[in-house]
Amino acid sequence: xxxxxxxxxxxxxxxxxxxxxxxxxxxxxxxxxxxxxxxxxxxxxxxxxxxxxxxxxxxxxxxxxxxxxxxxxxxxxxxxxxxxxxxxxxxxxxxxxxxxxxxxxxxxxxxxxxxxxxxxxxxxxxxxxxxxxxxxxxxxxxxxxx
Ligand SMILES: [Zn+2]
Numbered sequence: 001x002x003x004x005x006x007x008x009x010x011x012x013x014x015x016x017x018x019x020x021x022x023x024x025x026x027x028x029x030x031x032x033x034x035x036x037x038x039x040x041x042x043x044x045x046x047x048x049x050x051x052x053x054x055x056x057x058x059x060x061x062x063x064x065x066x067x068x069x070x071x072x073x074x075x076x077x078x079x080x081x082x083x084x085x086x087x088x089x090x091x092x093x094x095x096x097x098x099x100x101x102x103x104x105x106x107x108x109x110x111x112x113x114x115x116x117x118x119x120x121x122x123x124x125x126x127x128x129x130x131x132x133x134x135x136x137x138x139x140x141x142x143x144x145x146x
Contacts, residue, residue, distance in 0.1 A: 007054050010037060010047060014075040022069050023076040031110035033072050042123060046103045052080055060084075064102070085142045099126050105140045 013027035013035075025035040025047060035047035048065050055077035059065070063082045067074055100108070108120055108131060117131040124131075133139040 006037075006039075006050070010050055010054065013037070013047070014051070017076075019076075019078060021076065022071050022074040022079065025073045025075045029073065030107060031114065032106070035073060035075060044107070047075070048080065049103060051075055051077060052082075056080070062102070100124060100130070100134075100140075102140075102143070105134055105143055108134055109140075109143060 013025060015024045015026055017023055027047060028036050028038060030036045030044070030046075036044045037047045037050060038044050049059060052059060052065055059082060062085050064085065065080050066083050067079050068081060069076075069079045071079070104124055108124065111120060112135050117128040117135070120131045121128040130139070137144045
């Protein structure tokens with residue numbers, strides 16, 4: 001799928017209102033209520049990140065999007081801002097976590113209790129131990145602090 005297809009699919013699910021208003025997401029949400037876009041059978045992307053990248057620009061590493069309006073389903077780019085993680089894991093930390101993006105790690109945290117670690121491990125291409133460490137807060141500590 002090309003970027004422009006992706007972008008049009010994204011915008012098709014956003015109800016655009018006034019500049020200062022919240023723009024409700026009409027698509028699916030992940031377990032935590034954040035907008036997501038499904039690409040094919042198993043691939044999902046965070047719609048907020050996508051929106052920000054199309055509408056504003058690239059998201060630097062270790063930055064997370066926040067809403068000025070506090071409405072997690074809001075897709076008005078003017079209501080999004082970037083913040084860096086409060087604590088950045090020391091370099092040289094265990095390698096397996098490097099296989100997951102922050103978004104994926106957040107999805108895995110959100111999926112806890114709904115699927116097994118083994119299923120998630122297969123889906124994300126990591127070991128079940130990596131999923132368990134994440135759930136128990138042994139890795140990705142910065143996500144647990146949120
Ligand atoms: Zn808003």
